[in-house]
Structures are given as structure tokens and as C-alpha cells.
Amino acid sequence: MARLLFEGLTRVFSIEVLPWLALMLPFGGFLVLSLFGDWIRKDREERGAGVLSCCTVLLSFLIAVATAFMLGDAGRDLEQQRQSLNLPQRQGPYLPFQAYLAVDWIDVSGLSIPVALLLDRLASVMMLVVTGVSFLIHVYSLGYMARDEDRVRYFSYLNLFVFFMLLLVMATNLLMVFVGWEGVGLCSYLLIGFWFKRPDAAAAAKKAFIVNRVGDAGLILGLIMAYHAFGTLDLLSITDHIGGLAPERLGELGIVTVIALLLFLGACGKSAQLPLHVWLPDAMEGPTPVSALIHASTMVTAGVYLVARLAPLYRQSETAMLVVAVIGVLTAFVAATIALVQTDIKKVLAYSTVSQLGFMFLACGVGAFGAAVFHLVTHAFFKALLFLSAGSVIHALGGEQDMRRMGGLARRLPWTFWTFVIGAASLAGLPFLAGFFSKDMILEGTFATGRTAIFVTALLAALLTAVYITRLVCLAFLGASRLDAEKTAHAHESPWVMTIPLVLLAVGSATAGFVPLPDMLRPVMHGAASESRAVRWIPYAATTLSLFGIMLAAYLYLLYKETPARLASALPWIRRALEAKWGFDDLYNAFVRRVLVSGGRRILWRAVDSFLIDGTVNATARAVGSAAETLRSAQTGLVRGHALLVLGGAVALVVYLLWPR
């Protein structure tokens, strides 16, 4: 009996089942919360929803840890099996694992898409990040959302998001990726507009949704093209067989380049890259933990994940790589400049996120995919930390987000302050913190490609990063207090459910850089040697730049506070450009208003719809009406008459059939 039980348990807790469990737990939480939410709401403490939600995600996280450890074993087993069966060895130690329970989802002629989960090191890392950060943010939300009426809805959305995100990172084929992709987009929309009674939130949600659709169009087209080119949507098959295609040189626009660019368009939408980045800063209308989870650490990195997952595909096309790199570095730079002048604490962080995502794409574009994922992981830690700390500040100040009305919070919120500083230092790239390693790796990779312009822009962006984050620290936490008297009285440190996640994330932000992630991931990316080539002087240069940036910002915002204003009046056009966020929003607005709306009104509405379509319909109706008026006399209502007609029709039919031809 005991043996049976043990065997059953080992079968359930095997690597073939556990990923499904990890995936379905948050979904179960979502189902329970959305179906029985009203019942849960009746509990007195009103903690039930949040606790349940936290537990599912915690379990998922534990499973993710377990599978990460089991992955090595399973790989060894698989390798032994392969050897005993004399199967050809796969290159490198990369051993993906398709979790079982695979059922056919679509199976029409030629197109066969199973529902299965792919578990390899990349997916495992993503799982760990998603579930780990999600769990901490869930816990944080317990405190942050404690006084909100719609907590049940909030947690159910959050759980649904985790489900879709896990689906995205564990998908075996592009179509499942797409499902997860749209699912997280939906959750993002729902959570940005969580306080849908606020017009700004509703508008931001719509904006995020619409801008993402532009990218999704690219993703769908890329998906179709990929199927057209490879005859399959399976990620492993695509990456395995890509070598058979001829590499495409710079300026060449072959099928691989087209697919890569279309998919990258999708990634741009989801990961807020130029020129589709406009939705992310607005998305800060959502609750701050949402910003931390979805719009900083997980969902927005889906684009990076997609590109990294398809690294072999991108490697085949120099054009695509260059486009990715240029877009990435431009985004990094532009967003960093905009962040310099923002006054809303969350907006600064949002632009910072856009900028850091740009770094990740830069890494992809220069072929350092491992560095991209590495930066993704470290960024998930410190950016989640920064957002949560900012949330803690906002929480303490009763909803105040404007940095001009903060200052001197370090003494009042010590935990928040110190954790924020760790996150900021990690972001700025101070030595031996997480951000330092990953950013250096990106810069090394960029330098290795030998494109000086890109490298210099990246260095500038790194410098600006240090400047804006230090400015944020100075304005919010240091210097004299500019708070209202009333708010000063209420300012207090957050409850422990909020500070503990901060501390844990701070630990992560400080130490995550020591994990040799790129080396671990190299087989997944079918890695080339270029990643490992270290350039001695780059870490020193980067560190110097960061320190210089920090000191510059401290000088400007702590010591000589009138300097920024003088600088701004000295260079008015730069200030205008920055405050207008380089005019993207105005450009889109003008495009939509002038071209889409007025064109739609003049051409599509008046000419096509009113005249052509309505006219056709009306004319048809009139024709039918007059015909009916003429024909109605034939309708005698006499049953026998109709029967006679039927018989006559039968006779006529037989005549037709017998007619000699």
C-alpha cells in the first residue's frame, strides 16, 4: 500500500506532470476567485482572496524550483536513453524536455499543433522569475491593496496573469506563445484599467490595448510567415532546422529576415520599444504592484524572451540583428532622456523600464542573447524592487506621486529608502550589484560587434541611467521635505507584508548577478563564441561612467538646485523636446486625428458606407419591395392552389430532366 502510494506520488511529482501543475495552479486560483469571489468576500478579515492567490503562486514557485533541479536529472536520463538507443546526439548539453499530457489542439491537413509544455533551461529560468517575482508581489499586494473594495477581482486578474505568463514561457509552439501573449495582454489591459472609474485609467488601458494590437498584427503575420517557411510552428523544430537555411547578409530581405522583423514588431509592441513604447508610461495608471509585476519585470520582457527563444533564427539574418540593435539602443537612449525630466515617480521608473528593455534588445541585436536574458532576470529583480519601493512611498503619502512634493523621506521610511537605494544602485550599475554584471555583458557584446555609433549611444544611455535614477533618489528621499503638513503627519513606514518582499527583492537585486546565467543558457541560444570574449577595460569604463553620472546628478539636484532650471532655460528646444517626450504622442495623435478619423469620415463613412453600401442595400430593398408588390397577387392563400403549383413544378422538373441534350 505504502509502496503503491509512493509510486503514485513519484509519478505525479515527475517532471512530466509538475509543469502542468505549476501552470494550472494559478488558473485554478483564478477560477475559484472569479466564480466564488462573492463568497470569499464575506469572510471577516477579507484576506481570503489574497491568501489563496498567494498560496497558488507560492506553490507554482516551489514547483518551478523543483523542476529546475529535476531538469538536470531528466536531461541525464534522456541522454542515457539516447545513448542506449543509438540516437544521434544533440549538439551541446542542451536538453529540452517536452512535458507530457500533450493533446492535439489543432490537427488539420499538414498543420498539427499539440498542447504541450516545453521545459528547458530558458523556460525554467523564466518560470523561476515569473513565479518568484509574482509571489513577492502577491504578498506585497496583500498590504498595498488591503483597503481596496475589489481585492477579489484584483487577485483573480493577477492569478490569471501568472497563468498566461507561464503559458507563454512554457509554450512549445508559436501558436501557444501567441495565446499566452494575448492572455497577458488582456490581463495587462484589465489591470491597467483596474480602477476603471478613473477616466485616465480607462484611457490608459485602451491605449495599451490598441498600441499592442499594432505589434500583435506583426506577430500574427510573422507566425503565418513562419509556418509558410518552415511548415511547422514548433519552437524546437524551427530553431533546430534553421541551420539548413542560408544566412542572410546585411541589406538582404529574405524570408528569415521578414519573419524575424515581423516577430520583432510584435516584440516591440509588447516590450514597449520605439516607436510603440507610448503605452507603457501611461500604463502606470494601474495599481503599483501591477506596474511592478506586469509592466516592469515580467510581461514587458515577453518580447525579449521571444527574440531570445528564437535566437538561432535571428542569427541567420544580419539585417534583422542590426534593426533589433538599433531600435534597442535608440529606445534605451530616448527613454533615458525622457526619464530625466519626468516629475511623477512612477513615470520615471516607467521610462527607465523602457530604456532597460532597450538594453535587452540591444543585447539581442548584437548577438549576446544570454546577456539579454541575464539582464532580463536582474532587471526583473531591481525594477520590481524599485516599483514596489515607489509604491511603498506612494502608499505612505496617501497616493502622492509627484516628486516635487516629496523630499527628505529617507528618515521617515528607512526600510523603503535603503531597499530603493540598493535597487537604484543596481540599476545604475554600481560594481558587484546585479545590474553591473548584466549591463557590462551587454556593453561588451556591443563593443565586440565593432559598431562604434551603437556602442557610444549605449554608453550615453548608461550614463543617463545613472543620472535619472540618482535624481529620483535625491528628489524623493534626500534634501528638505516639501510635503504638505497634513501628509507629513500621516507618512509612515509600510506594514511588514510590504517591506518583507522589498527586503527579499533587495537581496536578489544585490546578488543575482553572481549566477552564471549566460553560460547556462548558451546551449539554448546555440551560442557563438563572441559572448565570452571579455574586454578588460569595459567594466572599469562603465563603472566610472556610472559614478560620474551619480555624482553629476547629486551635484545638480542636491547641491546646486538652481542649475537644472538654468540649463533648461539655456537650451529651450531640448527641454521642449524632452518634456514633449520627443513628440511621439503628438505625432500619433495627429496621425489618428488627421488621417484616420477625418479620412474615415470623408472616405469610408460618407463615400463608401453611406453612399455605396447603404445605397446598395436600400436599392435592393426597394427592388424586392416592388417585386413583391407585383408578385403578391400570385399568393392566393388557397392550399389546393399551392399544391397544384407544386405538382406543376414537379411536372416541369421532369420535363427538364428528360429534355434531350
Add this chain to the structure above:
Amino acid sequence: MSETLLRHALALSLALFAVGAVGVLLRRNVITVLMCIELMLNAANLALVAFSRSWAAVDGHVMALFVLTVAASEAAVGLAIVIALQRARDTLDVDAFDELRG
């Protein structure tokens, strides 16, 4: 069963069908009309059975069975309608039901 006999069976089917059709057209009592329709269905069945025999395949029988089923359902619903009509209009004259004229 010789070929002549089969031919005559089909001729009988044709004759029954024609008689039934004429009955549907000429009779004014709804119930009689329904019965004439049954007659026509039976004629069709006879043709099916005869062809089945002529091709030595039992499929015609199967179809005749389906016709039988449909005929039974039709009779049930038709007679229910007759009862409803009688209740509503107090007549069974087909020509009295002419509300659907244009």
C-alpha cells in the same frame, strides 16, 4: 419475380401516386387530403421496394423504413393540426384556411 412484374409494380406505384396527387388537389376535407398524402408516400415506398428488388440491394428497404417513420410523424403532427384547426375555425374545409393570401 420477373422483370414484367417489377415493371408493373412500378406502374402501380406511379398510378397510386397520380391518384393520390389528384386527391390532394380535388378533395376539400383536410383529413382526406392528409390521407391522400399518405397514399402518395406509399406509392413512393412501393417504388423504393421495387427498385430495391431490381438492384438486389436492401438499401431501398431501409429508405422505405425512413419514409414510413416520416409518414407516421407527419400524420401525428398533421392530425394534431387538424384538431387545432377544427377547434379554432369549426370547419375542416381546406379552402377556408386562406389567411396567407397576399
Add this chain to the structure above:
Amino acid sequence: MAETILFYALAITAFSAAFAVVLQKSALGSAFALIVVLCSLSAIYGLLGSPILATLQIVIYAGAVMVLFLFVIMLLDVRREKGGGGPRSFVPLALLFAGLLVLQVGAVLVGSELVPQSAPFDGSAKAFARRLFSQDYVYVFEATSVLIVAALAGALALARRRR
């Protein structure tokens, strides 16, 4: 020989009874004439080598459908049909069309070639059942059961006295 005699006797009975169905003035007379038609057709089915259809004809038609007709006739107490009235032009037109149909199909029948008994014909219950419950017809057969239930419900709903 016996078969031939029997067939023609039954055919003549069926045909004249069919005429009676149309010509009888009372609905009840028509009904009885129709029963005669049905029974002789059943016998003809038997002659044509389908005992199962012959019995089913009796069970369903004579046993159920016609009893239903008789019930309704008796319940509604149908009077004799009023002669005349209605468009007179019906009679010639109806006869014309029916005649045309007979001519057409008859022409086909005369010109066509029937191939009787090219293979041994098995009309037994077993053969019938094997065909009926084969992949080709079993779903149709199930669908007819749905049809019957629907007809039953419809008939009940229609004939029920509304309050």
C-alpha cells in the same frame, strides 16, 4: 404462377381502393379504402421479397397511423363534404398535371431497363438489420428517433386544449 396471380389481384385491389380513397364522400369511407390499399401494398411488399417491410407497413400504417385517422374522424364527427364551391378550374388542371406526370414517368418506365435478380436478393430481417445498422444509415436511423420525439411533442402541444 401463384405469385403472378396474387400480384395482379393485389394490384387491382390496391388501385381500385386508391380510387375509392379519392372518390368516397365520407372521410371514414376514405379511411377504410386507404386501409385496404395499405394492406394490399403490404402483401405486395411480401411478394417483392421484403417480409420485414410488409409487417412494418402493417404495424406502423395500419396499426398506428390509420387508427389515429379513425380516432380523429370519430372524435371530430366529420360530416359529408360539401360539393362544389372553390375554383372550378382545379379539376381539369389537376387531371392535366397528373396525366402529364403519368405520361412522363411512364415513358421513362417503358424505355428503361430493369435488371431484376442479377444477384441473389436477400430481403430477410437479418440482411435488412445489417444494412440499417451499418455506418451508412445508423445515424439517420437515430435521427428519425429524434424526429419521432419531436413530432410527438409537437402533436401534444398542438392538440392540447389551451386554457
Add this chain to the structure above:
Amino acid sequence: MTALTWPQELAIRSALALTVVAFLLGLFSVMTYIERRLLAFMQFRLGPNRTGPLGLFQPVADGIKLFFKEEFVPQAANRWAFIAAPAVAITTALMAVAVIPYGGAVTMPRFDLLPEWLRGRPIPLQIAHLDVGVLYLFAVSTLGVYGIVLAGWSANNKWSLIGALRSSAQMFSYELALGLSWVGPILLAESLRIEDIVACQAGGIHRWNAIIQLPAFMIYLFAATAEVGRLPFDLPEAEAELVAGFHTEYASMKFALLQMAEYVNMITVSVLATDFFLGGWHAPLVSLQSAAGVNLGLLWFGGKTGALLFLFIWLRGTLPRLRYDQLMRFGWKVLVPAAVMHILGTAAVILWLTR
């Protein structure tokens, strides 16, 4: 043994049919006497005992009386239908008999009187060997309704009409259960031939359908009792409510014919029960099948049928009549579902055993 030409076949079948009909009519008259006597004994009376020894000539006297009564048709009646109804009733009743086997085969003796082709030929005691015998029985039993409906309607008498309507509704309702109760034995025998069903039960009492298909047998007994309109299901003739049901207006030979039809139906039903459920002409133990070289099949058959007939009379002497709604509810809500469940169960068991 040479094959028969069709006139010879016709002759054998006709002779068989005549024999059976004659036997049935004789049995009918005897049954009237036996029923009256038995009922009387059950009710501590004597019954008819005046005509002849023990009153044995009573059926003859009744027959003569009915034969010489005045033929009478009520003025408001539909004359033709009124006269046709008894004929239809007795015809359909006798038609059912055609496919029922009566007990194995009888070997013709080798008398010189007989024509050459008959000598020593075994003749099965069954008029028609129909491939779809059970279905035919079902068809004919549905036709039985016509006689009753016609009789009730044509008399133009409200008692008759209500009696006829009740009767036909009852027959319809119980016909369903009756037919469904046959399906179990059909499934076991894998044939629609009654002789196959009997053959399937050969080899001892444990093979009888009454044992292995007990629920079907019960359902059949209930449904058959209702089908022939005997107590406790004789609602159509509930004299307290309906005078005499559909045959209120009938007298003389027409009444006799109707009566005869009822008895023939009762006998048919008993014979069918014997064939379907009680193993037909097979003895309960194989060793009892023949004695001194003589096949006792016919004897067993007669004994079982007689026992069932006695059961019907016994029921009439014992049970009270049901109310009409009780009758309908029992038929539709108990018997039909039970029969369907039994069929499903039987089919499942057969599938499981032959898997």
C-alpha cells in the same frame, strides 16, 4: 423426401389452417363452459350443471340460442361498419394464429389412403414459417384495435363509443410493453422466428425464458392480461360504468363472434406465453420429453397452455378491477420503463458474455 410443389404445399397449409381454426373454435366453446364452472367453484356456486351430464352441453345450448336470435342493427348505427366490426375482430384474432408453432412436427402415418407425397412426411405444426414471425404477431395484434373501434363507433351509442375509446387506448398502451417484453427472448435467440425462440429454450427448465428472463415474463403477463381486456384490466367492459363497453348493442351471432374473438385472443396470448417463455413443447427435464418412444411435446405444450388459461380464469375470480387512471399510469410509468430497462440490461449482459 422430395420437395413439394406449390399446390401440395397449399393443400398442407390449408388443411393445417382448417384444423387449427376448428380446434380453436372448439376450444372457445369449451372454455366458456370451463370458465363459468371454475368461477362458480371459486365463488362457492355450482355454475351451469343442468344441460347434459355435469352441464357439459351448455356451450351447445348457448350456441344454438345465439344462432337463432334475431339479427338486429340499431337504427342510428352505421350499418356496414356495425356488421363489419365483428368480422374484423374475429379475422384479426385468427390471423395471429398463423405463425405460432404448436408443438414440434407430426410425422404423417404411412396409410395407403394418403397420397404418395404425404406418407411419412413430417409436418411441422405451424401454418406459416415467417422470417419475421414476431413482428407479424405484433402487426396483427395492432390490427385487433380496428374491430373494437369500429364496433364501438358504429353503434352510435355513447357507452359503446367510450368503451371503444378506452379499449383501444388501453390496447395501444399495453401493446408497447407487450412488444418490448418479447425483445429479450428475441435477443437471446437472435431471431425473429418463433420456432427459433422455442428451440433456443430446449434442454431443461433452466433454459426457459420464464427463468432467465423473469422480468420480461412478468411484464408479458401483465401486458397480455390487459391486452385481452381480462380482469383486473377489463376497464372497457366495466359494466358498472359502461353497461358492456363496445359490444353493448351487439346480439346474436355478431355478439358471438366478438366473444369468440376475445377468447381466441386469450388462447393466442397463452400459447404465445408458452412459446416465448415456457419453452414451448420442451419438457422441464430432458428425460421427460418422450415416453415409450412417443414424443410428448404436444402434451407438454397443451399442459402449459392450459395452466396459463387457468391462470387467467383464476385472476378473474380473484382480483378487483383497477381504476382507469391507475391502469394508464401502470402501463406507461411502470411497465414500459421496466421493459426498456430490462432490454438494456439483457443487451448489456449479452454483449458482456459474448465479448
